[in-house]
Amino acid sequence: MPKPSLRESLLEAGLAEFHTNGYAATGVAAIAQRAGGPKGSFYNHFASKEELGLAALDSYGHSRxxxxxxxxxxxxxxxxxxxxxxxRSDLARHDFTRACLLGTFAAESAGSKAISQAARAGLEDWVDVLTEAIEAARHDAEFSGALPARSLAQLIVDAWEGAALRAKASGDPAPIDNLLELVFGSILAADAEKA
Structure with a gap:
């Protein structure tokens, strides 16, 4: 496997630092150090921490x-x-020491309009695609819940964000597991005749 470029190393280091410390508390020096390069080399690849943050959100979005x-x-x-x-398996791979980067950035990036907008857009994209799947499930008569599909999708995404944060805070998967049980046991429960 070829050695990653310094840009890729900086992006990976940025993702790790952002997950650990959040956006505001992460510095360029820590990112460069984690990537194994001098701080000055950071600016050969990214104009600012904000630019790296946007690239990190894009990369994270694809990983979802x-x-x-x-x-x-x-x-x-x-x-x-x-x-x-x-x-859930991605959170487990990191021993539940990470939450969702979209939620983390959306909650704490008031100082960067671009980061805040990108995080909100990522969450909305997730709601949009989840809404489509819920509508398809209803169309296919997999379940018949009365609430609008978009409301259900927003509820699931919002609950996921909270459960992921609680799992990170406790290092325990129970909040995620409880949410999954609630989603598939109640919110999107298959109709009795289908189950």
Whole structure:
């Protein structure tokens, strides 16, 4: 496997630092040190911490695998289940020491309008794609809940953000597991005749 470029190393280091310390408390020097390069080399690849933050959000957004929610080879509820299980496994891979970077950045980046907007846009993209999957599940009669699909998607995303934060704070997956049980046992429960 080829050695990653310094830009890639800086991006990975930035992601790790942002997950650990948040956006505001992360400095360029710490990112450069973690990447194994001098602080000055950071500016050869990124004009600012904000530019790196935007690149980190973009990279993180791709890692969330929203494409799973659009996979036509699976029933819609299975897509949602698979997607949320993937996100849980990603948190577990880091021993529940990380929460969702979109939520972290959205909550603490008031000092950077660009970061705040990008984080909110990432969360809205997630709601949009989840809404499509919920609508497809309802169309396919996998469940018949009365609430609008978008409201359900917003509830799931908002609850995920809170559960991920609680899992990070405690180092315990229980908040995520409780949410998944609630989502598939109640919120998006399959109709009794289908189950």
């Amino acid at each position: 695998r929203l494409d799973m929610l659009r996979d036509p080879s699976m029933p819609p509820l299975d897509r949602i289940r698979r997607h949320l299980a993937y996100l």
